[in-house]
Amino acid sequence: QKEVEQNSGPLSVPEGAIASLNCTYSDRVSQSFFWYRQYSGKSPELIMSIYSNGDKEDGRFTAQLNKASQYVSLLIRDSQPSDSATYLCAVKSDRGSTLGRLYFGRGTQLTVWP
Amino acid sequence: DAGVTQSPTHLIKTRGQQVTLRCSPKSGHDTVSWYQQALGQGPQFIFQYYEEEERQRGNFPDRFSGHQFPNYSSELNVNALLLGDSALYLCASSLESRWASYNEQFFGPGTRLTVL
Numbered sequence: 001q002k003e004v005e006q007n008s009g010p011l012s013v014p015e016g017a018i019a020s021l022n023c024t025y026s027d028r029v030s031q032s033f034f035w036y037r038q039y040s041g042k043s044p045e046l047i048m049s050i051y052s053n054g055d056k057e058d059g060r061f062t063a064q065l066n067k068a069s070q071y072v073s074l075l076i077r078d079s080q081p082s083d084s085a086t087y088l089c090a091v092k093s094d095r096g097s098t099l100g101r102l103y104f105g106r107g108t109q110l111t112v113w114p
Numbered sequence: 115d116a117g118v119t120q121s122p123t124h125l126i127k128t129r130g131q132q133v134t135l136r137c138s139p140k141s142g143h144d145t146v147s148w149y150q151q152a153l154g155q156g157p158q159f160i161f162q163y164y165e166e167e168e169r170q171r172g173n174f175p176d177r178f179s180g181h182q183f184p185n186y187s188s189e190l191n192v193n194a195l196l197l198g199d200s201a202l203y204l205c206a207s208s209l210e211s212r213w214a215s216y217n218e219q220f221f222g223p224g225t226r227l228t229v230l
Binding site: 104 | 164
């Protein structure tokens with residue numbers, strides 16, 4: 001049983017602050033990791049993917065992966081009220097019997113207040 | 115470049131009825147995955163279609179079935195609807211290969227199913 005756990009939240013930060021979202025996963029052989037943003041009533045939108053240990057930056061977003069600790073995180077710098085959403089961590093299975101499926105955490109709700 | 119499309123947007127059914135949801139993948143993608151998202155939960159994998167065959171299946175009963183057409187579009191069918199089937203049904207498209215899964219999945223807008 002593959003599990004993806006996210007910090008329960010909700011997380012509330014002031015505008016301009018750094019928001020830190022965390023995720024742990026149970027399947028040691030997982031190779032692909034994703035962060036999706038989901039606004040209320042909408043579908044998930046892919047914002048970051050990461051496959052190798054270390055940091056990956058894209059604009060105000062930085063994804064961090066540590067496979068030894070089975071940990072992936074998302075940092076949002078200079079947070080804006082428009083970043084207020086639920087952030088979903090997803091882990092993709094890369095082997096035979098479960099190839100191609102995404103396993104999601106329950107999501108962390110982020111609120112950025114002005 | 116059209117993204118992933120789904121129809122209908124909303125659907126209301128009663129217990130015991132059957133429903134068909136439709137999905138067209140992003141241009142250039144060949145694989146469609148279906149997910150169910152209950153309120154307050156992360157999406158749960160239902161199944162994935164590749165080369166017109168069900169390649170993977172999650173822990174869902176046989177009441178859930180699907181199909182992929184030669185143009186890569188897909189349908190999700192749910193028979194004998196239960197109240198617990200009320201959820202957001204999401205279609206995700208990707209470009210896969212038979213032996214590897216390394217590409218990102220992009221979601222459509224979803225179909226909100228309400229079972230009364």
